[in-house]
Amino acid sequence: MKNLILVALVFLAIHPALRLASAQDGSLEGRVLFQGKEERGKSADVVVYLEGGEAADARPEGPVPVLSQKDITYVPHVLPVQAGSEVEIDNEDEILHNVHAFAELNESFNVAQIAHMKFRRTFYRPEIVHVGCDIHSQMSAYIVVLRTPYFTKPGKDGRFAIRGVPPGRYTLRAWHEKSGTITVGEVEIAAGRPGERDVDFE
Numbered sequence: 001m002k003n004l005i006l007v008a009l010v011f012l013a014i015h016p017a018l019r020l021a022s023a024q025d026g027s028l029e030g031r032v033l034f035q036g037k038e039e040r041g042k043s044a045d046v047v048v049y050l051e052g053g054e055a056a057d058a059r060p061e062g063p064v065p066v067l068s069q070k071d072i073t074y075v076p077h078v079l080p081v082q083a084g085s086e087v088e089i090d091n092e093d094e095i096l097h098n099v100h101a102f103a104e105l106n107e108s109f110n111v112a113q114i115a116h117m118k119f120r121r122t123f124y125r126p127e128i129v130h131v132g133c134d135i136h137s138q139m140s141a142y143i144v145v146l147r148t149p150y151f152t153k154p155g156k157d158g159r160f161a162i163r164g165v166p167p168g169r170y171t172l173r174a175w176h177e178k179s180g181t182i183t184v185g186e187v188e189i190a191a192g193r194p195g196e197r198d199v200d201f202e
Contacts, residue, residue, distance in 0.1 A: 026189040027163040032154045032174070033200040043158040047080045047144045047175045048199055049151035050187070053168035060085040060149070064120070067131065067141060069097050069113070074131060074141030078177070082149045086122045091115055098134040103127065106145065110134070128175070144175055160199075167191040174199045 028050065032043040060082045068075045070092040081087060091097050091113045100110045105125035113119070123129065123145045133139035150170070154160040172184040179201045187197050 024167065024191050025164045026167055026191055027161060027165060027194040028172070028187060028189060029159070029161045029194050029196050030198045032158045032160060033198060035202055036200060038158045040158065041156055043154045044156050045078045045176065046154055046160075046199070046201075047078060047146075047151055048154065048160050048162065049080070049146055049148055049173055049175075050162060050165060050170040050189075051148050051173060052170045053166060053189070064088050066090060067143065068092050069099075069133075069139070072136050072139060074133075074139055076153075077140070078142045078144060078153065080144040080146060080151050080153065081123060082151075083126050083145050083147050084122070084124055085145075086120050087143060088118060088120050089113070090118045096135060097139075100132045100134050101129055101143070102132070103129045142177055161194075165189045172197055172199070174201070176201060 032046050065081045066088045067079050068090045094115045097113045105127045106123045126145050126147045129143040131141040150162050150165050152160050152162050167189050172187045175181045184199050
């Protein structure tokens with residue numbers, strides 16, 4: 001038992017971000033608007049995220065993000081990931097696809113993918129990576145690589161919530177493929193309670 005406690009203490013020393021209990025974390029909630037109006041469906045492809053605070057020190061955690069090809073469509077159309085994350089790309093169709101990723105700061109790739117084939121790529125640097133298919137020109141997706149782990153996509157109703165955020169001051173930003181990246185402003189995250197701030201692509 002003593003050995004297990006010692007290992008846990010060493011792990012927490014190496015990963016200081018894990019010292020915060022969930023009760024100490026805050027959150028940010030709000031709506032995504034377009035010129036002051038809600039647009040159902042359109043907001044589902046927006047990425048809302050926080051930068052600053054402890055965001056730069058956090059490391060990718062959780063399950064491997066997946067970009068699938070299903071019914072000759074990339075699912076999801078927009079996939080946000082933290083820089084340093086490995087992404088799995090699956091072909092769920094019964095036909096050949098061609099996964100063509102156009103990157104500037106990460107490695108571009110162009111992979112022929114037979115039915116039910118899977119492969120993985122790691123994205124180390126923040127940028128917007130467009131993914132197409134040279135065989136089916138209508139297929140399009142975006143991998144939004146972020147420095148921060150504090151991000152989310154709104155629901156179809158436009159509401160979003162970023163949870164598990166350590167208290168502090170952050171910059172709220174958002175991205176949409178038609179509008180690009182916007183800076184909403186500074187927000188203060190308080191311990192144990194949600195803050196509120198809407199995002200408006202004016």
